[in-house]
Amino acid sequence: MQPSLTSSTSLATSDARLQRRVRREEQLIEAALECIGTLGLRDTTVQDVAARAEMAAGSISQYFDSKEHLFTAVLRTLSEEFEATWRARLPAAGDDAAIRLRSFVDCYFDSSICQRKKVAVWFAFWGEVKARPQYRDVCAGYDQVHDRMLEELCGALDPEGGAALDARSAAKLIASACHGLWLELLTGTDGLRRPQLAVLARAQLAALYPRHAAQFTANEHGV
Amino acid sequence: MQPSLTSSTSLATSDARLQRRVRREEQLIEAALECIGTLGLRDTTVQDVAARAEMAAGSISQYFDSKEHLFTAVLRTLSEEFEATWRARLPAAGDDAAIRLRSFVDCYFDSSICQRKKVAVWFAFWGEVKARPQYRDVCAGYDQVHDRMLEELCGALDPEGGAALDARSAAKLIASACHGLWLELLTGTDGLRRPQLAVLARAQLAALYPRHAAQFTANEHGV
Amino acid sequence: MQPSLTSSTSLATSDARLQRRVRREEQLIEAALECIGTLGLRDTTVQDVAARAEMAAGSISQYFDSKEHLFTAVLRTLSEEFEATWRARLPAAGDDAAIRLRSFVDCYFDSSICQRKKVAVWFAFWGEVKARPQYRDVCAGYDQVHDRMLEELCGALDPEGGAALDARSAAKLIASACHGLWLELLTGTDGLRRPQLAVLARAQLAALYPRHAAQFTANEHGV
C-alpha cells in the first residue's frame, strides 16, 4: 500500500524481514526433512540440505546456528504437524467416543502423515534418541499431550468384552501398535501399505473395545 | 609315520587360528553393539569400537573389510540372537497354543533382549533402513521366519470373542505392538520398564484372543 | 537505468572470484611441482603441497577434487609451459631452417625449462606412466604437436653428408637425445649441467645435419 514507506518504516521492514526469515527457515526444514528421509541422518550434509532448499550452505548456520539445531527443528515440525492433524480432526469427529478415538488413530495413517519418507525420518530420530537426548526433549511435550488425549479418548469407551484394560494401558497399546505398524513401511517385505495399516490399526481398536467394534471398522470416512 | 598326527597338527593350528578369529570378531561385534547403543550409529567411530574391544583400529578392516560391514554383522547378530531366543523357548512352552504364543511374545521382553541399549541399536538400524537397504536385507530372512512362526502360533488359537482377526493380521498387530512397546524404552517419560511392557504385551494377546486371556495373563512363569 | 552497470557489477564479482580461483589453483600447482620435484611423487602428501602453498589441505580437494587430479594438472602445466616456450621462440628464430631447429631444441635447455627440479618432475611422471595411463593421456596431445613440429623442422634441412636420415627418424632421435640428456641432470655424476647439455644437443643436430653444422654450433644467441 505504501511501498515508499517500506524502506523507511522500521516496523514494516522488520515485519517483511520476519516473514522472509520464517519462509526461508521453513524451506530449510522442508529440505532437511526430504534429505533425512532419503539419505538418513548420517548422510545428510548441510550441502545436501542447502542444495535442495536452493540456498547457500552458510544459511543453515545463519538461521539455525548449527546443523543439529536444524535437525531438532525438523523433529519439532514433525511433532507439531502430527499434533495439528489430530487437533484438527477431533472436532469434526462428533461426539461419539468411539468415532473420536478412531479419528485420532486414523491420523497416524493420514496421507499427509503416513508417508514412507516421513516415517523414515521419525525412525531416524528415534534411532538416535538414546545417543542424543535433545531429540527426546523435543518430543516429550508433544508426547505427553498426545498420550493424555489418547488416554482420555480410551477412558470414554466401554472396555468390557475383551481384555478389559484400563485406559492408560489401552492407550499405550494403541500408540505402540501404530508406531509398530509404521515400521512395516520401512522393513516390511509383504507389501503392507498405508490403507492396510489403517485397517490393522482399527482392528486393534476393535480388539481392545469389542463393544465398539462396529464403529471402528465402519468405513464411512475412509482414511 | 603318524600322518594323522601331522595333519591334525596343521588342522589344530588352523583350528586355533579360526577360533581366535571368531573370538576376535565377536569381541568387535560386541564392542560395536555397545558403542552403537551408547553413541548411536552416527557417532560410533572405528576408534571407539576398537578401543572398547581393546584392539587396534585396523583390525576392523582386517576382519570386516569396513566399518559398514561390521555394522551389518552387528545387526545380523542381533537378529540371530532374537531368533535363537524364541527357538529355544518354544519347546519348553509345551503344547498349549496360548502358552506357546505367550512364550514367543515374552521373548521380546526377555532380560537378554529387552535392554534399553539393545533396543536403541535396533532402532538405530531401523532409522537408517531406508537410506541403507543393506540393513533391510540383513533382517529380511529373519523377519520372514519370525512372521511365519508368529502367524502359525496365532492360527492355532480361537480368535472369537473379540475382533476375531485372521492369523496374519493378528500376528502383524502383535509384532507391531511389541516393536512399539520397545520404543517406550527410548522415548517414554512415564517410567515404563521391561516388566510393565511385558504385561502390556500379554494384554495385547488377551485383547486379540479373549478366550485364552487367562493363560496369557497368568503369571506362573514370569518374564 | 544502467543495466550495464548492474550486470557489470555481478560480472565483476564473478570475475574477481574466477581470478582468485585461478590464482589459487596456480599456487597449488606450483607448490605441487615444488614438492614433487623435491620429495618425489611417492612422498608428496596433500599436507606438503598445502603447506607450501600456504593453504589448507582441504583446498586441494576443493579445487582439484583429488590429489591425483592436481598431479595431472601439474603435468599439464609442464607440457603447456614447454609448448608455449617453443611457440614463443620460433617466430624470433627467423627464416633459416637450421636456426629454427636449433631454437626449438634449445628450448629443452632453456633456463626456465631445464631445471633439475623440473626435470625430476618430468621423470617422476614418466616413471608412473605405465601404471597410470592418465599421465600419458595428458601428454599425448602435446607430444603429437611437438613431434609434428620437430619433424617439419627437420624436413626443411638437408640431411646429406652424414647418416642422411628421413625427417621422422631424425626428429625422433633428436627428441630422444634431449630427453636422455635431461636424465644426466638426475643421475649424472660427471657434473654435466645445463650449458654442457645444450652444447651436446647442438652437436646432435650437427651430427644429423653436417651441412648445417656451422649454424647449429655458432654461439651467437647462447642458450
Added chain:
Amino acid sequence: MQPSLTSSTSLATSDARLQRRVRREEQLIEAALECIGTLGLRDTTVQDVAARAEMAAGSISQYFDSKEHLFTAVLRTLSEEFEATWRARLPAAGDDAAIRLRSFVDCYFDSSICQRKKVAVWFAFWGEVKARPQYRDVCAGYDQVHDRMLEELCGALDPEGGAALDARSAAKLIASACHGLWLELLTGTDGLRRPQLAVLARAQLAALYPRHAAQFTANEHGV
C-alpha cells in the same frame, strides 16, 4: 651325496640354507620387478610382491629388512643384468671397433633388456632418483663402468666426416639417445617398438661416425 650328514654337518647345512636363501631373495626381487613394472613404485605394496612371489609378507622384512631395501635390490639387479649383457656380448663382437660399438648399443635393445615392463621400472627409479639418492648410489658404479666402456669404444672410431665429436661427448650422446628411445616404449603413441628403436639407435651411431656407417647399419647380426 651325504644326505645323512646334511642335518648334522654345519657346513653342508649352511650351504643348503644359503642357497635356499638366495633363491628366495631372487624370487622376491623378480616379483618386485614385475609389480613395479605393472603397478609402479607408488602402488606396489609388500603384499603385492609377496603374493606374486607366493611367499608371506613378513619374508620381505626378513630378507631385505624393509621394502625400500628390496627396491634397491631390484635396481641393483637391473643394473647388473645390463652390465652382464654387454660384458657377454663384447667378446663375441670381434675386433672391429665399429662392430663392437654397435654390439654394445644393441644391448639396449636386446629382447631381454628392452621390455616395456622393464623399461618402466628403470624410469620408475629414475623418477624417484632425486627424492631418494640411494637409487642413484646404487647405479653410480654401474654407470661409471658403462660410461667408461662406451667412451672407450667411441674413442676407437674415426669421428671425421660429420660432427667430429670427441669420444666423451659422443658417448654421452649415444647413451642419452638410447635412454630417450626407451621412453618411446612408455609414452610413444606412434607404435615404435623394439626393432625400430634399434634401427634408430644404429642410425645415431651412423650419424656420429659416418665413416663407419656401413658397419652400423649392416643387419648381419640382427638385434
Added chain:
DNA sequence: AATGAATGAGGGTTCATTCAT
C-alpha cells in the same frame, strides 16, 4: 625358518562452520 595376524601411524578426503565479500 616361515608365516600372517596384529598393530597404529599416516594417508586422502569429507564436511560443519566461519567470515570476507
Added chain:
DNA sequence: CATGAATGAACCCTCATTCAT
C-alpha cells in the same frame, strides 16, 4: 542479508613392520 570460499579437525582405511606361533 546472503553467499560460498576457505578452513582444518576428524573420519575411515591402507599398509609397512613386528612378533608370536
